[in-house]
Amino acid sequence: MDIGAVLATAGNLMLTGMIGVFVFLSILIGAVKLMSHLVARFEQPESESSAYSPSIQTQGVPKGHIAAISAAIAQYKANNN
Amino acid sequence: MEGLLNLWHATGIANFSIPALIMIAVGCLLLFLAIAKNFEPLLLLPIGFGAILTNIPVAGMSDPGGLLYAVYHVGIDTGIFPLLIFMGVGALTDFSALIANPRMLLLGAAAQFGIFATLFGAILLNFVPGFEFSLQDASAIAIIGGADGPTAIFLASKLAPDLLGAIAVAAYSYMALVPIIQPPIMRAFTTVEERKIEMPQLRKVSKKEKIVFPLMVLTLTAIFLPAAIPLVGMFCLGNLMKESGVVDRLSNSAQNEIINITTIFLGLAVGSKLAADKFLTVETLGILVLGALAFAIGTASGVFMAKGLNKISKTPINPLIGAAGVSAVPMAARVVNKVGLESNPHNFLLMHAMGPNVAGVLGSAVAAGILLALVG
Numbered sequence: 001m002d003i004g005a006v007l008a009t010a011g012n013l014m015l016t017g018m019i020g021v022f023v024f025l026s027i028l029i030g031a032v033k034l035m036s037h038l039v040a041r042f043e044q045p046e047s048e049s050s051a052y053s054p055s056i057q058t059q060g061v062p063k064g065h066i067a068a069i070s071a072a073i074a075q076y077k078a079n080n081n
Numbered sequence: 082m083e084g085l086l087n088l089w090h091a092t093g094i095a096n097f098s099i100p101a102l103i104m105i106a107v108g109c110l111l112l113f114l115a116i117a118k119n120f121e122p123l124l125l126l127p128i129g130f131g132a133i134l135t136n137i138p139v140a141g142m143s144d145p146g147g148l149l150y151a152v153y154h155v156g157i158d159t160g161i162f163p164l165l166i167f168m169g170v171g172a173l174t175d176f177s178a179l180i181a182n183p184r185m186l187l188l189g190a191a192a193q194f195g196i197f198a199t200l201f202g203a204i205l206l207n208f209v210p211g212f213e214f215s216l217q218d219a220s221a222i223a224i225i226g227g228a229d230g231p232t233a234i235f236l237a238s239k240l241a242p243d244l245l246g247a248i249a250v251a252a253y254s255y256m257a258l259v260p261i262i263q264p265p266i267m268r269a270f271t272t273v274e275e276r277k278i279e280m281p282q283l284r285k286v287s288k289k290e291k292i293v294f295p296l297m298v299l300t301l302t303a304i305f306l307p308a309a310i311p312l313v314g315m316f317c318l319g320n321l322m323k324e325s326g327v328v329d330r331l332s333n334s335a336q337n338e339i340i341n342i343t344t345i346f347l348g349l350a351v352g353s354k355l356a357a358d359k360f361l362t363v364e365t366l367g368i369l370v371l372g373a374l375a376f377a378i379g380t381a382s383g384v385f386m387a388k389g390l391n392k393i394s395k396t397p398i399n400p401l402i403g404a405a406g407v408s409a410v411p412m413a414a415r416v417v418n419k420v421g422l423e424s425n426p427h428n429f430l431l432m433h434a435m436g437p438n439v440a441g442v443l444g445s446a447v448a449a450g451i452l453l454a455l456v457g
Contacts, residue, residue, distance in 0.1 A: 003204070003207045003208060006204050006207070006215075006216060007201070007204050007205065009216060010200055010201045010203075010204040010216065010219065011201060013197070013200060013216070013220075013452075013455060013456070014197040014198065014200060014201050016451070016455065017193075017196070017197045017200075017448060017451050017452065017455070018190075018193070018194060018197050020306075020447070020451045021190045021193045021444055021447050021448055021451065022187075022190045024301070024305055024306060024447050025186040025187065025189060025190040025440070025443070025444060025447065026186075026187070026190075027301060027305070028183070028186055028297075028298065028301060028443075029183045029184060029186050029187070031297055031301060032179075032180055032183035032186075032294070032297070033183055035290065035293050035294070035297055036180065036183075036286075036290055039287060039289045039290050039293065040287075042289075043287065043289065
């Protein structure tokens with residue numbers, strides 16, 4: 001076995017391997033940053049919609065509120081007539 | 082009389098050879114390390130017992146038809162056992178620290194220099210009479226520096242099955258010795274001021290990010306390095322099962338029953354490779370020396386990378402966390418935390434070290450993929 005030639009191949013492998021690992025993990029860094037950015041952007045409108053959700057859920061509105069709103073509407077109508 | 086003679090020939094005493102007895106002693110040493118010293122007992126206990134079983138004459142546990150022979154061919158020859166363990170490790174891993182600070186991947190990458198430098202060192206050892214490592218052998222030995230048992234066994238079973246026993250024993254022994262090997266190197270290459278550096282608290286990572294992460298790693302591996310897919314794919318599957326939160330039963334099985342059952346048989350199968358004719362060679366000695374070298378170089382290069390990052394980064398980075406880049410989860414991160422506390426009793430680096438620690442797992446899987454693609 002020609003050790004010199006194998007040594008040259010091993011040196012080459014060392015260089016290629018380290019470059020490969022660094023390039024792959026650097027791409028992964030970029031991808032993770034992009035992913036976090038996108039997830040944060042998509043999460044924003046969702047949290048806004050969840051902030052609106054209590055007003056959309058009419059079943060959950062207390063009876064007292066409905067009574068008060070009905071009374072206000074009735075008063076508005078009475079005033080306008 | 083003839084019956085008695087036949088009975089005598091069927092006893093162990095009549096059949097024991099000196100090399101087999103030495104290997105049984107090695108098995109007992111592994112059992113001692115596991116039970117009395119608590120060195121990686123989950124692996125070293127079944128490996129030690131497997132070594133004893135395989136060297137008992139007449140029983141033929143590792144001969145065709147024997148239990149250990151069958152277990153080895155079913156689980157390790159095919160690569161199934163290390164991959165099942167990798168799935169469990171994925172289900173046990175939390176990537177939050179890495180997602181919060183993705184630059185830590187660079188530390189995981191730098192620590193892989195231990196692998197590639199050792200590859201070169203193994204070939205260099207061929208100048209010493211008695212050593213004849215091929216490029217495949219050297220690659221399988223070098224992966225010890227990845228400090229990742231399943232990855233080392235997977236790669237060794239593909240590239241150098243004859244050296245598998247010695248490589249697995251070296252990998253797990255050195256992983257158990259992380260608290261002894263790493264601190265002197267970490268102290269030697271850092272100043273007291275550097276070790277005192279406190280790092281800002283990590284941001285909270287959302288569930289969505291944690292779910293997308295394994296899928297993203299899988300996609301990138303599929304595109305750039307498909308040779309690493311067996312390892313990375315199973316790892317990502319385990320992690321996705323954990324993070325998705327919809328298959329808790331499967332995730333729990335992967336983390337507990339599957340990984341435990343596989344560990345028993347993986348240990349026995351590795352132990353079955355500790356036969357006298359394969360282990361009692363000068364090459365084993367070389368593997369043990371190269372393995373320690375790989376660990377030391379990996380630790381040092383991680384620390385140097387962290388020092389470099391600290392110089393150019395706006396937020397401070399404690400160079401100690403670079404040492405956790407050699408994987409050996411979570412032992413290496415705990416060691417970083419301990420060494421950090423010695424210099425600054427208020428500095429808890431554990432969470433910060435988990436980033437490079439899990440990056441090291443990915444890094445060694447990627448390095449294994451590269452070696453498989455180039456040498457396999």
